[in-house]
Amino acid sequence: MTFANVTTVILENWVTIIIILALIGLSGFFSGSETALTAASRARMHSLEINGEMRAGIVNRLISRRDRLIGALLIGNNLVNILSSALATSLLLKLFGDTGVIYATIAMTVLLVIFAEVLPKSWAIAAPDRFAMFVAPVVNLFVIVVGPLAGLVNVIVRFILSLVGVHLSAETSLLPAHEEIRGAVDLLHREGSVIKADRDRLGGVLDLSELEVSDVMIHRTAMRMLNADETPDANVRAVLDSPYTRIPIWRGTTDNIIGIIHAKDLLRSLSELGNDRSRIDIVKLSQKPWFVPDTTSVPDQLNAFLRRKAHIAIVVDEYGEVEGLVTLEDILEEIVGDIADEHDIDVQGxxxxxxxxxxxxxxxxxxxxxxxxxxxxxxxxxxxxxxxxxxxxxxxxxxxxxxxxxxxxxxxxxxxxxxxxxxxxxxxxxx
Incomplete structure (x- = not known):
């Protein structure tokens, strides 16, 4: 075919060429929208929606029915790809005869890969939240129109998969919420967006539900306790030398905890008695001990501490024998790490x-x-x-x-x- 004939065919089919280019652009829109909407941060969209961003609300509604959204976008993408390829093949057949099929295949593959796949998806993944909110209103209208057809396609797909033993559930997440959060924090830490200390604190919060008080308690072998039968002077000296403000008191055997003495109560009593240690009765000054089972979950114990406005509890096993003690500080340290003050003894562990x-x-x-x-x-x-x-x-x-x-x-x-x-x-x- 001569150059004049090619020019004539192109001029006669200029509308077809414009339609092909428009369809390629539409294919890029569908591809970019799919990437952006699936990669958009649900947490950020939720926050923006609460702050009054209407487009973020549309994004949230779209990704809440992810199977319906993906089905509609794939239908639209395949529809425009097939139509643009068919029109391009028809045009190139007029120009080159039977070999036009080969030219159309090569040309459309290059155009679709570059302009309908790689370029829009790269653009979308670079700023998924912004891209998602930009395309959300148009995509929402398209999903409303094509949604019923996408739903039918999903039903057919689920039926076919069920025949081979694969059952899909749109509501079931592959990972529990805690694991998703933990994975996101670890990823951000590796990327340098979250420092180690913050990652550890967030991880500590997530780990609380998996712990029992026996996991965080101070074992009985490491407990500092007072013998009620010791002399008042010895017990007062032991309290003043201790780095702790609350100390259990036992009598007869260490399994018989009869009270908890608070250093502030002791100092107040000493002041009232003119610093006469011999007149101090630590049992009368002590508070009633609180016993908790070693199987109590750490979140439940934390809530109990807050509810009772208490800071210390004695941990016992199923037979009522003392295993150790747990404090509010022990639980907080699971979140924020070791809490040391100027009175703590530096133990090289x-x-x-x-x-x-x-x-x-x-x-x-x-x-x-x-x-x-x-x-x-x-x-x-x-x-x-x-x-x-x-x-x-x-x-x-x-x-x-x-x-x-x-x-x-x-x-x-x-x-x-x-x-x-x-x-x-x-x-x-x-x-």
Whole structure:
């Protein structure tokens, strides 16, 4: 075909060419809209809707029925792609005869990939929230029109999938809400948008529901307590020397907790008695102890602390024997990390060695170790590092005995009776 004939055919079919270009642009609109609406932040859209942004409300309504939205956009996208390709093939057949099919296939593939797929989707993913709100009103109208057809398509698809044992549920999320939030925070931390301290605090809040008071309590072996039968002078001195403001009192046996003495009550009484320690009766000054089961969930215990305006509770097992104590501060530390003040005793529980290993006290909690070193040791079956070693080894290890599990080498450095008091931990890739 001569150049004159080609020019004549193009001039005669200029309307068709404009329609093809318009259809390619419409295909790009559908592709970009699909990407933006599926990638838009639901949390940000919800916040904007509350603040009166009407387009954000439209976005929320669209993505609340994601299957209907995707079905409508795919119908529109395929419709304009097929129509534009058919028109292009018809035009190029007039120009080049039978070989026009090949030219039409090549030309439309290039045009559709660049202008209807890569370009609009790249643009949409660069600013999904803004793009989603921009296209939402038009897409909403299109979904209203094509929605019934999209719904029919979804019914057919679900029926076909059910024949092979695949059942779809639009309401079921692949991940629980907590895991979705945790994953988003971890991703933002890796990207540098969230610092480690903030990530740990958010993770601590999410972890509370998985913890019981036995996981966060101070074990009875580490509790500071007063003997009611000791001399008043000895008990007053013990309270003043203690870094704690609330101390349990026992009589006869440590399982018999009869009260909780508050340092402020003691100081007030001392002032009233002219600092005469011999006249102090710590049992009369003490408050009634509050006992809680070791299986109480941490959120329930936190709510109970707030409701009772209390700060300390004695933790008991199913037989009523004292296991330890839990304080409001212990729970808060699960969220914000260690809370230290000027009266805390600095106990060396974790020390980084020059060779890359870590020396830890046996009672250091696995959660604190994971948080400090960004490890992922499991804490389902054990609360402390020593407990984890005993659980995994199924024995009470001897000193200098070592074990390897969860990608770490654990070496028992010190043992007192049946308690592991110090361990060295190193990663297996540095052994």
């Amino acid at each position: 974790l020390r980084q060695e020059a060779d890359g290993s870590v020396v830890v006290d046996g009672q250091v909690s696995i959660r604190d170790l994971n948080r400090a070193l960004e490890w992922s040791l499991p804490d389902d079956e054990a609360t402390t590092v020593a407990g984890l070693v005993i659980h995994e080894s199924q024995i009470i290890p001897e000193e200098k005995q070592s074990f390897t599990f969860h990608g770490k080498r654990f070496i028992v450095m010190k043992r007192e009776k049946n308690r592991i008091t110090r361990l060295r931990i190193r990663s297996t890739d540095t052994v």
